Amino acid sequence: MAVVAAETRVFLEVRRRLQSALLILGEPDEGGGMQLDFTVTPASLLLRTPDRCTEIRLPAGVRLVPSSCRGLQYIGGDGLHLRLQAQAESSPQLMPVFNRSLQAQARYTFYCQSCGDVTIKDRKLLRVLPLPSENWAALVGEWCCHPDPFANKPLHPRENDCFLGDSFFLVNLRSDVEQEPKANTKVICKRCKVILGETISSETTKFYMTEIIIQPSEGSFPNIPRSQFVQSVFAQCLVELSSTRSTFRFTVQGQDGKVYILLWILNSDSLVIEPLRRSGCVRKFPLLEDTSETDSSSACNAIKVLYQPCIKSRNEELASSWESDISVHPLTLPSATCLELLLILSRSNASLPLSLRQMNSFQVAFLKM
Structure with missing residues (x-):
């Protein structure tokens, strides 16, 4: 097949469960008179012009079936769309940043993810336990025919405990502080001044999983780009x-209870492949991205979500209805991280082909795992 293009954008989404792929050969940003030949092979995509040939290799474990091409159509302003069968292995092991791999009876060091400063050094965790959902106390009240035995008895960790919540974990810091901390105060990194969590009581501290990396004490601090870390932790959550x-x-809300984002998961089995464009107009966000990233193709496991921003009084009515809906789960993060996440979603949305950016009244984005 042949089309006219100056610099062609390629987008490929592989659905592992459905064993299918959506391929979009996008229109160039600027009009051009360059002839392009496009070839699909089981292991790669080939783009040939009179002066160069570009090959986009698929990751190991992913194969396309060229003979299964169907649904070929051209969408103005977007490009050429086609669907194919794909053979994709199950998702590989994810980056261990969600702290679900913590083991009891092991020694760990807690780091600020933003700057690497040590928050808790060489702590032996005797118990690592999952917390029940936020509504556990209300459920107990419904189940019990006598006064709630757990009333006014919050679940607080002992000195060498770590309790895991949805997007946070609780630890006892009594032995790590010189003065008695006050309840309901922010915990701030001494070096970079970002908010790491908050104190729940004089002994219990809540740390947000998007702000802390926990490593075995014999290990070292992993230097993970901020955007990659936030996406992976939140997507796995x-x-x-x-x-x-x-x-x-x-609903994604800040520590003050203000809703920043409404999120709706579409699927969690996507593998997204898109070549990084070499154009000089690419915008970089050095505070969020690894600036050493080279121009090449990238493949990543991702979840596909619908989202609505709720900043500057946007979508107030919808946010209010979601907050009162018991089927909607609230997630609390530091306000700055909520804004980081919204920026990540917006950037993902802006990078998609035009026809994929919206669904009904929601915007579409991918969060990399």
Whole structure:
């Protein structure tokens, strides 16, 4: 097949469960008179012009079936769309940043993810336990025919405990501080001044999983780009909640209870492949991205979400209805991280082909895992 293009944009989404792929050969940003030949092979995509040939290799474990091409159509302003069968292996092991791999009876060091400053050094965790959902106390009240035995008895960790919540964990810092901390105060990194969490009581501190990296004490601090870390932690959190609680809608709110984002999971089995464009107009966000990233193609496991921003009084009515809906799960993060996440979603949305950016009244984005 042949089309006219100056610099062609390629987008490929592979659905692992459905064993299918959507391929979009986008229109150039600027008009051109360059002839392009496009070839699909089982292991790669080939783009040939009179002066160069570009090959986009598929990751290991992913194969396309060229003979299964169907649904070929051209969408003005977007490009050429086609669907194919794909052979994709199950998702590989994810980056271990969600702290679900913590083991009891092991020693760990807690780092600020933003700057690497040590928050808790060489702590032996005797117990690592999952917390029940936020509504556990209300459920107990419904089940018990006598006064709630757990009333006014919050679940607080002992000195060497770590309790895991949806997007946070609780630890006892009594032995790590010189003065008695006050309840309901922010915990701030001494070096970079970002908010790491908050104190729940004089002994219990809540740390947000998007702000802290926990490593075995014999290990070292992993230098993970901020955007990559936030996406991976948050995406894994959404996948776990959707699978264990059959929850697919979420409100993302700050510590003050203000809703920043409404999220709706579409699927969690996507593999997105898109070549990084070499054009000089690419915008970089050095505070969020690894500036050493080279121009090449990238493949990543991702979840596909619908979202609505709720900043500057946007979508207030919809946010209010979601907050009162018991099927919508709230997730609390530091306000600055909520804004980072919204920026990540907006950037993902802007990078998609035009026809994929909206669904009904929601915007579409991918969060990389």
